[in-house]
Amino acid sequence: MSFGNTELVTVQVSMCVPSGTKYKVIGDVSIAIANINVRIGIRDLHEIAYAYLLPLWLCHSRNFHLSITNTQLCNELHVEMLPRVPDIDAIKEKCYTLKGRARVKTLVTNHAHHVFLHISPRFAEEAEFCHTMYNEKDLPALTDQFVEIDAGTSKSRTRTRTQALTRTTHTQRTRRRTAQKVLTVVETIEIDDSSSEEEPRPSKRQRWANSDQETECLESQPIVGLSADLSESTVDVPPDSMVLDQEIVGRLPFPVSGLVSIPMPQAIQRPKSDAIRDALSKQRVDRKVTLHFQAFVLPKYSWDDLLENPTVCLDLQKNFTPVNTSVTFNPKQKTEQGSFKMCLTDCQTSEVVLGCSHRVCLKRCYHRNEQTGELMNFDSGHQISELSRELNCLLWGKVMLGLVYQFIQRRDVELGTTPSFPIPHLRFVNAALVIGKRTDGEQSVYMMEEIVGGAHGWSFYKYICNGTASPLIDMGTDQAAVEKNRCARFLSFVQHVQFVETDGLAYTSDFQGDGNLLTDPQILTKPELGTNLFARGNVAFDSLFTTHVCAENEFCKHYGPSKEGF
Incomplete structure (x- = not known):
């Protein structure tokens, strides 16, 4: 609920x-609510009114459940207010006067x-009836049986007790007779000879009964079931609640829809240490920034485009027109750390910039402080240089992977057949260099990529390291392990x-990713081409x-690439 108008009024x-x-x-059940905006809508006003009146209603009705759907919002003329x-x-026209x-x-x-x-008259009747049954007068605590204190004797006896509801109107007298039939029980009463005679406590002030009438209330212990043999009751009731017996509910003069469990007081217990630790550890407020x-x-x-312009990624700011976007993320979130880069995985763009999703990850390069070993971010200028090199590897990896699929198509035509096993269809993630300004005026530089992880039930997996050409084997026996190992062998073939296709001068390594997405490749080149490539x-x-x-x-074995140079 948000308005440009700041004029506030009080609503009763x-x-x-x-x-x-x-x-x-x-x-x-009435309250004055301050600081209500004059432009408030009917739905919002209804929800606020319900939220403020609900505690007062529960206190008034002794916890008779009230849903917002049981209420209607009406104006001062009692006409329903519709959105x-x-x-x-909703109330603006009544909030101003002409002076x-x-x-x-x-x-x-x-x-x-x-x-x-x-609230409807029928709903009010249900609330009144249940209020009278439960809350007109207290009884001593109930245990496995009903206990009644009789001032005339201290001996054990068996008797029939009728819990009467005293009414003054014809409707009240009718309900009293119905309740008398329903709540008649046979009880065995055990009273210790040493117990002293007590007078019953005076009845509490009643909302719907005369103050000089005495009735009985069951409120201290849970009523497990009202039947002739209470010791054999099988109704499963939580020990900290009070409910009506289902047989009684079925015999009431009208259906009761609002009964709820009423919490009973319990002894205070010291919470477990683990629960305290868990609750305290969750009090950090993670603040996201945009x-x-x-x-x-x-x-x-x-491949031809890249050979014609091989350094296009080394100066992206000069060679390409940027796309404006916003990214929302928590800069304090836990980062995933690699050998040269760290990654923020919980990020979301305002527009779809990469692939087909708003979800992205942000990466940046780091270095270690030689004295303390602490991870340090590069300054913005150095960060642009390092990330441009990473993006250059990604572009070359994309194009060189395309060479392999072209080779496969060519060999399928030459062989006149396709293999009996499936060919993995892989691709490298889409990515961008993103440059923005922080609130302190400094530049924020990241490499933004499509998010990788969770596809096909896999987890992020490295297929081949950049230190060896031998594929990493998953020793599992499930289908995911079989697919991972097939991809690893295919990338070794790649x-x-x-x-072969680069005349023995280069190939891609450090294959890693999830599902059909690959990320963070390394381009390995023949040493004679130079260093620091x-x-x-x-x-x-x-x-x-x-x-x-x-x-x-x-x-x-199937496609038979040349072994010349090996």
């Missing part, structure tokens, strides 16, 4: 029961504006094909010759 809300052409206000479109200005000769509209603040919550970014999205290039993970190029095994790889 009362609960009443329609009775023909008249309306009976329930006197103690409009748009749902605003002076100029007839200036002025807010009325010297008295409350009255509205009513109506930053506005310019996103330089990684382009879709072919390295072989890329080595691509990113910091460009190591162990020669491991392909010693650790790749075609004989154990169904993809290599």
Whole structure:
């Protein structure tokens, strides 16, 4: 509920029961609610009125349940107020008056504006009946049987006790006779000879009964069941609640819909230490921030495009037009940490920038303080340089993976057949360099990627490290492990094909991801091309010759890439 208008008024809300052409206000269920906006809508006013009156109603009716659907919001003329479109200005026209000769509209603040919550007469009857049955007078505590204190004798005896409901009107007398038939029980009463004679406590003030009439109330212990043999009752009732026996409920003169469990007082117990620790540890308030970014999205290039413009990713700000977006995330959330980058996984964009989802992750590079070993973020200029190199690896990984699928299509035509086993259809995530400004004026620089994780019931998995060309094997026996191992063997085949297609100069490594998505590749190049190419993970190029095994790889055996150079 949000309004530009800050004019506030007081609204008096009362609960009443329609009775023909008249309306009976329930006197103690009324409250003045301050600071109500004059532009408030009918639905919001109804919910606020219900929330404020509910505790008063429960106190008045002794916990007879009241739902908001049992109430109607009415104006001072007792006409139901129905929501409009748009749902605003429920009371505005009553909050102003015209003053002076100029007839200036002025807010009325010297008295409350009255509205009513109506409940139906039938609902009020149910509440009154149950209130009278439970709360007219206290009895001594009940245990496994009913106990009655009799001032005339202290001996044990068997007698019939009738719990009477004293009424003054014809309707009340009818209900009293019905309740007498329903609540008649046979009890065995055991009283110790040493017990002293006591006079019953005087009856409490009753809302719906005369003050000089005495009735009995069952309220101290749970009523497990009202039957001839109380010791054999099988009704399962929580030990801290009070409910009516189901047989009695079925024999009431009308259906009772509002009965609820009434909490009973219990001894205070010291909570367990684990519960205290858990409750205290949850008191941190995670504050999310929304930053506005310019996103330089990684382009879709072919092999020929990349050979024509091989350094396009090393200066994305110069080569591409940014997309404006906002990202909401908690900067204090737990980060996932890799060898060179850390990742915030719980982030959401205002527009779909990558793939088909608003969910993204934000990554940035870090370094360690040589003296303390603490993880340190690079400054914005250095961060742009490092992340541009990572994005460059990602672009080359995308294009070189495309070379492999082109090779597969070409070989399928040459062989005139397709393999009997499935070919994994993998791709690298879409990504962008995002640059924005923090509230302190400093730049925030991240690499934004599609979120990876949770596909096919897998978890994030590394298929091949950049230090070796040997695929990592999942030793599980379930279907997920079978699929992971097939992908790992396929990516080993990918390295072989890329080595051939680039004339033995480069291939992709450090394959990792989930499902059909891959992320964070490393491009390994032949050492004679130079050092410090691509990113910091460009190591162990020669491991392909010693650790790749075609004989154990169904993809290599079927498609037969050249082994020249191995």
